[in-house]
Amino acid sequence: MNTIYNVKSLEGLLSGTNVVTQLSVPKLVEKVISRNEGVLTTSGAVSVKTGKYTGRSPKDKYFVQEESVCNKIDWGSINQPISEEKFSRLYAKVLDYLKVKDEIFVFKGFAGADENYRLPIQVITEYAWHNLFAHQLFIRPTEEELKKHEAQFSVVFAPNFKADPLVDGTRSETFIIVSFEHKVVLIGGTEYAGEMKKSIFTVMNYLLPEQDILSMHCSANVGKDGDVALFFGLSGTGKTTLSTDDDRKLIGDDEHGWSLDGVFNIEGGCYAKCINLSEEKEPQIYNAIQFGSVLENVVVDQNGKADFDDGSLTENTRAAYPLHAIKNIITPSKAGHPKTIIFLTADAFGVLPPISKLTKEQAMYHFLSGYTSKLAGTERGVTSPEATFSTCYGAPFLPLPANRYAEMLGEKIDQHNVQVFLVNTGWTGGEYGIGSRMNLKYTRAMVRAAIEGKLNNVETVKDSIFGLQIPVEVPGVPSEVLLPNKTWSDENAYFEKAKELANQFKENFKKFSSDNLEIEKLGGPII
Numbered sequence: 352m353n354t355i356y357n358v359k360s361l362e363g364l365l366s367g368t369n370v371v372t373q374l375s376v377p378k379l380v381e382k383v384i385s386r387n388e389g390v391l392t393t394s395g396a397v398s399v400k401t402g403k404y405t406g407r408s409p410k411d412k413y414f415v416q417e418e419s420v421c422n423k424i425d426w427g428s429i430n431q432p433i434s435e436e437k438f439s440r441l442y443a444k445v446l447d448y449l450k451v452k453d454e455i456f457v458f459k460g461f462a463g464a465d466e467n468y469r470l471p472i473q474v475i476t477e478y479a480w481h482n483l484f485a486h487q488l489f490i491r492p493t494e495e496e497l498k499k500h501e502a503q504f505s506v507v508f509a510p511n512f513k514a515d516p517l518v519d520g521t522r523s524e525t526f527i528i529v530s531f532e533h534k535v536v537l538i539g540g541t542e543y544a545g546e547m548k549k550s551i552f553t554v555m556n557y558l559l560p561e562q563d564i565l566s567m568h569c570s571a572n573v574g575k576d577g578d579v580a581l582f583f584g585l586s587g588t589g590k591t592t593l594s595t596d597d598d599r600k601l602i603g604d605d606e607h608g609w610s611l612d613g614v615f616n617i618e619g620g621c622y623a624k625c626i627n628l629s630e631e632k633e634p635q636i637y638n639a640i641q642f643g644s645v646l647e648n649v650v651v652d653q654n655g656k657a658d659f660d661d662g663s664l665t666e667n668t669r670a671a672y673p674l675h676a677i678k679n680i681i682t683p684s685k686a687g688h689p690k691t692i693i694f695l696t697a698d699a700f701g702v703l704p705p706i707s708k709l710t711k712e713q714a715m716y717h718f719l720s721g722y723t724s725k726l727a728g729t730e731r732g733v734t735s736p737e738a739t740f741s742t743c744y745g746a747p748f749l750p751l752p753a754n755r756y757a758e759m760l761g762e763k764i765d766q767h768n769v770q771v772f773l774v775n776t777g778w779t780g781g782e783y784g785i786g787s788r789m790n791l792k793y794t795r796a797m798v799r800a801a802i803e804g805k806l807n808n809v810e811t812v813k814d815s816i817f818g819l820q821i822p823v824e825v826p827g828v829p830s831e832v833l834l835p836n837k838t839w840s841d842e843n844a845y846f847e848k849a850k851e852l853a854n855q856f857k858e859n860f861k862k863f864s865s866d867n868l869e870i871e872k873l874g875g876p877i878i
Contacts, residue, residue, distance in 0.1 A: 361505060361535075364446050364475070365457065372457040373497065374479075376486060376643040379456075382479035389480050391655060395642030396670070398651045399480050404541040405648050405665035407549060408525045409747045411540075413438075415530040420557075425752040437520035438528055442537055444519075448512045449477060456482035459500045461490040462551050464684040465615035468564060468608060470555065473502035474547060477509050484544040484645050487673045489551070490619035504534045504554055506547050512539040529553060529750075544647065544671070548622055549748055552606050555617055557750040565609040565759040568745030570594035571602040571616070573686040579614055580802045581607070583744045584695030585723040589776040591623060592791075593695065593798055595635050600681040603674070609689070609763060616684035620673045625649065626666050628659040639676035646670055691802045692764075692771045699724035700738075701778035701786040702849035704835050705828075706797040707819035708811060709874075711764045714771040715757045716874025718743055719863050720856060724777060738855040754866055772801045773819060780838040782848060796827035816849040817856075818877040853878050 364370070374382065380397055383389045389399035413433040414424050424430050449455050456476045463469030474485035485506075492500055513524035525540035527550055536550040552568075559566040569583040570590050579602070584590040591604050603616030604623070623636045625646070630637040640646065640657075647669040650661035662668065674680050694717050696703060709717065721741040742753045749756065764771065776794055780786035800806050811820035812834070821833055831837055839845035853876035864871055 361446070361475075361507075364450055364455075367450060367455075369450075369452055369454050370457060371454055373459055374456065374482070376483065379479055379483040379486065380643060382454075382456075383483060386479055388478055390651060392646065392651055392657050393655045394640050394644070394657065396640050396644040396646050396657070397480060397483065398646040398649055398657065400648055400664065401542040401544070404525065404543045406543060406667045407545055407747070408523075408527065408541055408543075411522055411525040412527040412747075413521075413529070414750065415528060415532070417530065417532040420531050423557075424750050429747055430750055433520055433528060438530055438537070441514060441519045441526065441528070442535070445507060445509050445512050445537060445539055449475070449507070449509055452477060454479075458482050458485040458489070459497060459502060460485070460492055460619070462555055462617050463608065463615060464490060464617070464619075465608070465610065465612065467612070468559065468562060468610055468615070470504055470558065471500055471502050472504050472506065472551060474506045475508065477511060478542070480645060481508055481510070481544055481547070483643070484671050485547060487643065487645060487671050488548050488618055488620040488622060491673075504536070504551070506536045506538065506550060508538045508547060510539065510542040514540055531557065544645070545622060545669070548618070552617065553748045553750060555606070555608070556748055559608050560751060560755055560759065563611070565756065565763060566617075567607045567609060568605065568743065568748065569607055570604045571607050571614050571686070571689075572596060572599040573602055573681055574599050574802070577687055578691070578802070579686045579689040580691040580693065581614070581689050582693045582695060583718070585721065585739070585741055585744055586624070588695035588697045588723050589794070590695055591636070592633065593693070593776075593795065595633070597679060600679055601674075601677060602681055602684050602686055613685060613687040614689060616674075618674075619684075620671060621677070623670050623672075624668065625659050625670045626662050626668045628670075635677050635679070636670065639672045640670050641672070641676055644670055644672040644676070688767045689769055690767075690804070692769055693798060693801065694718070694744075694771070694773045696723045696773065696775055696777065698722075698775045698777035698852070699783035700848050700852045701780065701782045701839070702835055702845060702852055703773070703775040703777070703817065704814060704819055704821045705775050705779065705789055705793065705832060706801065706806070706825065707773050707814065707821050708806065709771040709773055709819070711761055711771075712870050712873035713819065714764060714874070715761045715867075715870050716860070717773055718760055719753055719757050719867070719870070720859060721746065722856065724783070738852060738859075740859045753863065757870075770801070770804070770807055772806070774798060774801075779832065779835065781840070786838070790832075793828045793832060797825050800825050800827075816846070816853050816876055816878050818875075850878055
């Protein structure tokens with residue numbers, strides 16, 4: 352460990368009389384209410400507001416430039432460097448700041464449901480509600496595990512400490528800094544709790560591949576016969592909705608590792624979007640919001656009733672709750688090797704097939720691409736659908752070069768003969784504003800058929816733009832729905848729009864081309 356900059360130890364902070372460790376959920380809820388950090392809702396959940404920051408601050412995320420990691424990190428606009436000197440000075444300031452607080456809260460737990468690969472962590476927070484969030488999102492230790500618990504990574508979260516960019520070398524008052532040598536994530540200047548969750552995921556995305564384990568931003572479930580399915584997809588593609596199935600047990604909804612033994616959940620809870628949440632549409636999520644859950648930026652009336660349809664604070668309203676709040680789960684959160692992988696995309700261009708089979712090369716191409724659409728009106732200045740690409744469906748959380756993850760995925764597909772499908776949950780019959788959203792009933796039927804192996808050996812036709820193999824029949828789905836060009840009233844307009852999207856895929860893939868010529872040739876659009 353490099354001590355040239357005299358990096359402060361956590362021991363001095365944690366030995367203070369103001370440290371409160373491993374409080375129960377009821378005690379943490381009491382603290383949240385008594386400290387006026389939040390209010391209790393009619394469901395028993397705690398409702399809090401995160402102020403200025405209602406989402407992550409990816410431009411304020413840094414990795415310390417340490418000798419052991421310098422040649423491994425994929426440096427760039429996402430993985431920004433900060434010097435050891437700047438980190439150590441800022442770290443010392445934050446520890447001094449926390450040391451004089453009336454109370455600070457410590458949670459000890461794990462990341463990783465597989466005991467062979469889990470990471471013991473501790474989360475040190477200024478707010479009680481942030482500690483409650485950590486208690487619900489990470490894996491909680493048993494009493495016996497707690498006795499032997501030794502944290503190998505620590506999150507230090509001081510939301511009210513603001514950096515001085517001119518002195519501290521940050522872009523703004525906000526900072527999320529990962530030091531692998533000192534095994535610390537340092538967070539300040541933001542109250543958004545998701546920074547804790549995603550920082551530990553980022554750490555796991557560095558550590559797991561070093562152990563030959565593929566880390567994945569996906570949901571996972573398992574059938575009665577032990578058949579595992581993975582669901583990759585960016586926000587709004589239906590990842591949570593489609594992985595929630597009464598006939599299959601949920602392994603996890605967001606972060607997983609794939610080892611030599613199979614798949615395991617990295618987390619112990621869920622962090623679900625809850626804008627427009629209703630018991631009718633998403634009963635499992637709705638009913639999971641119970642005592643001890645945390646609602647972020649959800650508008651609550653004077654009687655404590657949450658209004659999930661009110662997005663006046665942000666559209667990114669969130670609910671954090673433990674996995675055991677969902678009835679249909681597998682415990683512990685791990686299972687065997689996947690038989691099926693589903694890549695989800697909400698294509699607002701309306702040109703990708705509702706379901707198509709992918710070769711290994713196509714799977715790697717689409718994994719590296721990570722495509723979905725931004726819709727007109729969702730962001731200022733977006734007047735028509737825009738293609739958006741997020742490498743490996745999780746670009747903001749990948750410290751290593753993308754090829755590392757893609758190559759591991761390709762190896763896993765080969766080793767376990769995994770069937771991979773691309774499912775479009777977006778538009779059909781025309782682009783957004785002209786066509787209509789894919790019928791969820793049909794999408795569920797397609798996903799079910801894929802997972803049950805009913806599409807493994809069916810007749811297919813080749814898409815003339817993207818080279819994808821489209822099944823000509825899927826149980827429970829009208830055949831005319833399956834071929835996108837046949838759903839458009841103007842077939843020429845379809846081909847023009849499809850070529851437009853294919854060219855955007857090609858443009859985006861240029862950053863990978865030099866190392867992936869074969870993948871680009873065999874997996875990309877064929878126009």
